[in-house]
Amino acid sequence: MTRPSLFAYRGQSSGRSDLVLGICAFIGFIGIWTLISHFEVVPQRFLPLPWKVLSALYYMLVERNFSEDIWISVARVWSAFLLSVVMAIPIGMWMSNYRIVGTLIEPIVDFIRYLPVPALVPLLIIWFGIGEASKIAVLWMGTFFQLVLLIADDTKRVPREFIEIGYTLGAKPRQITQDIVLRAMAPSMVDNLRITLGWCWTWIIVAEIVAANSGIGHVIWAARRFVKTPEVMAGILTVGIIGLATDQAIRLLHRRYFRYL
Amino acid sequence: MNQETPFLRVAGVSKIFEAEGHGHERIQVIDHVSMDLTAGEFAVYLGPSGCGKTTLMRIVGGLETASGGDVVLAGRKVTGPDRQKGMVFQAYTSFPWLTVLENIRFGTKYRNDIDTAQKDEIARHYLDLVGLTEFADFYVNRISGGMRQRVAIARTLAAGADILLMDEPFGALDAQTREFLQDQLLEINRVEKKAVIFVTHDVEEAVFLADRIFMFSARPATIIEVIKVADHIPGERHMDIKETEAFFHLRNHVRDVMRDQARATEEKLERALRPEDGGE
Structure with missing residues (x-):
């Protein structure tokens, strides 16, 4: 059936x-x-054959300390992602809640959003050097400007009636934001955070290929130099697995936390 | 009626919307409307769609500012929305992330005149009053539209509103549910004795619910007729009165008045939309 x-x-x-x-x-x-x-x-x-890729991955993990590179990439992704999130949530909400903020910021955000992130990498290296700061900066550039608009949109989509109900129940704007708007937009916001986290993984590889001596991107790039295709593919596979696992974990939290949906 | 100030006084209220589009359009939606309401009175604003009756109700609620005139509620001038003026919208406004009971409890959230125990007690009380005791722990998108509107009413009552402003609250419900909720609303208000302004374009709903019907003209809204329903339909309001001759009679009269208004609105719209060169 x-x-x-x-x-x-x-x-x-x-x-x-x-x-x-x-x-x-x-x-x-x-x-x-x-x-x-x-x-x-x-x-x-x-x-190469699929199991060649798997055995390369095994070799890299056991012999080459690949887990440390994984850990470094994960740490870079999450610190940049969290930085984007902490900034995008309040700014995005202000953009929708106060017209002055929206009209001032939106044109700038719209412009920067269309700048290709890889093209910014050289500039960011000049500004921040080749240390951790430039990687964080690349990821931040690649996610913040998208995320802030997504958050602004989530905020805007909260029904006007919810806010008016808040006022007629005696709430102040701050309380409406906290108790009603944030709660109402939470499910779609978490979805957008999940998608943005995925982009971070795109940009981290770009950043690590261009300038790094550690991290998954660097390992992939180094293996390329000796045409170790299985290792290159093992690196890519690792990113895929981490991405899939994180995505599923957030979906699970989404289902658990927003049980009412 | 003049010797003491009424519970609600709407005095010469006008509303002009300034549309920023092509040119600078000024649309008058309300034209010097005055009305009074005594405490515990059930008023129905009846008028064609888009006539400005909802805007007037929103001005009373402080959600919209009048371009002219005053609204005075319980001796205080209305300047903005607050807990005193409870709203029930046509759209479902119960919060999906809360259960039925939590939604009703939310009505008391910003009250500082009572303590936590009293808030719980009040939430329970209104949960029972609107007949949703069994559904206390249901999330609101698991219950019916009629139930969601009862949650919204209970939440407003739990907030301790003095006046209920209801904007076509049963408009999205099927006919049977609507009748049931109309009856329940009257029953609830027999206990609560709140002043109500109920906006609708449904004639039968207006006649059944109202102490007084305020009939509005097409835009800009003016009050064209006020009907005290008790003068026509004596006695307790109950579902059965819909079968009485008095009810038929009054309903037909109101319907005729509203039909004329609807026709006037349509004609006005047609004239406005007709290309000017081809016009009369």
Whole structure:
């Protein structure tokens, strides 16, 4: 009985069949990869067999202290991400709650948002050197300006009636912000934070490739120099796994914390 | 009525919206409206959609400022929204992140005239009064639209409002639920004895609920007729009166007046929208 809805336009989803199909697709993907590599449709030098990638990952973790690089990248991502979040939430909310803030900031944000982050890397290195500060700065540039607009949008989408109800129950603006607006926008805000955290992983690799002597991006770049394709792919795989795990963890928290949805 | 100041006095209130669009348009939505309300009186504002009756109610609630005139509630001039003037909107405003009981309890959150124990007690009291005792721990998006509106009413009452301002609160509900809630609202207010301003464009709803019906003209809103319902339909208000001849009679009269207004509105709109060169 699940078949018709699977193929129906916007058919009802069922958790069980979705999971099975997801796993099938993944196995299929690995299968096709294996075939292409095994029959050397693409030379193995460029596309190694999947288990070669896994054994490279194992080797890197055991022999090369790769876990330290992972840890460094994670730390960079999270510190930059948290910096973006702490700044974007209040500023984004002010942008929507006070027209003066919105009209002043929005044009600037809109402009900077369209600057390509990789193009800013050289400038940020001139400003901040090649230490940790420049990596944080790259990530911050890549996320803050997007996030602040997303937060402003979440704030704006809180129904006007909620705010008016707040006033007629005797709340002051600060209390309305805290007890009503923030609560009402929380689910979509957490979703946006989750997406932004994903971008951080894009920018960290860019930053570490350009200027770093540690971190996953650096490891990937170093392996490239000796055409160690399995190690390059192991590095990429690591980013994918961390990203997927974090994403799922936040989704889980989302479901638990916003049980009313 | 003149010897003492009434509970609510709306004196010569006008409202002009300044639209910033092409040119500088000034749209008058309310034109020198005056009315009084005694404590515990149930007023219905009846008028065609977009006539300005909601705006007038919002001015009474302090959510909108009048361009001219005054609103005085319980001897104090209305300058902004506060706990004294409770609102119930057509849109569901119970908070989805709170349960039914927590929503009602939220009404007491900003009261400093009572302590925590009293707040709990009040929340429980209004939960029971609106008949949602069994649903206390349900999140509000698990309950029906009618129940959500009862939560909103209970929350406003828990805040200790002196006057309830209701903007088509049952407008989004199906006919049967609406009738049930109308009846329940009257029952609740037999206990609470709050002054109410209830905005609707539903004639039957107006006649059934109101102590007095204020009929509004098309925009700009003026009061064209005030009907004291008790003069036409004596006795206790109950679902059964909808079957009486007196109810039919009054409803038909009100409906005829409103039909004329609706026609006038449509004609005015047509004239406004017609391209000027091709006009009369």
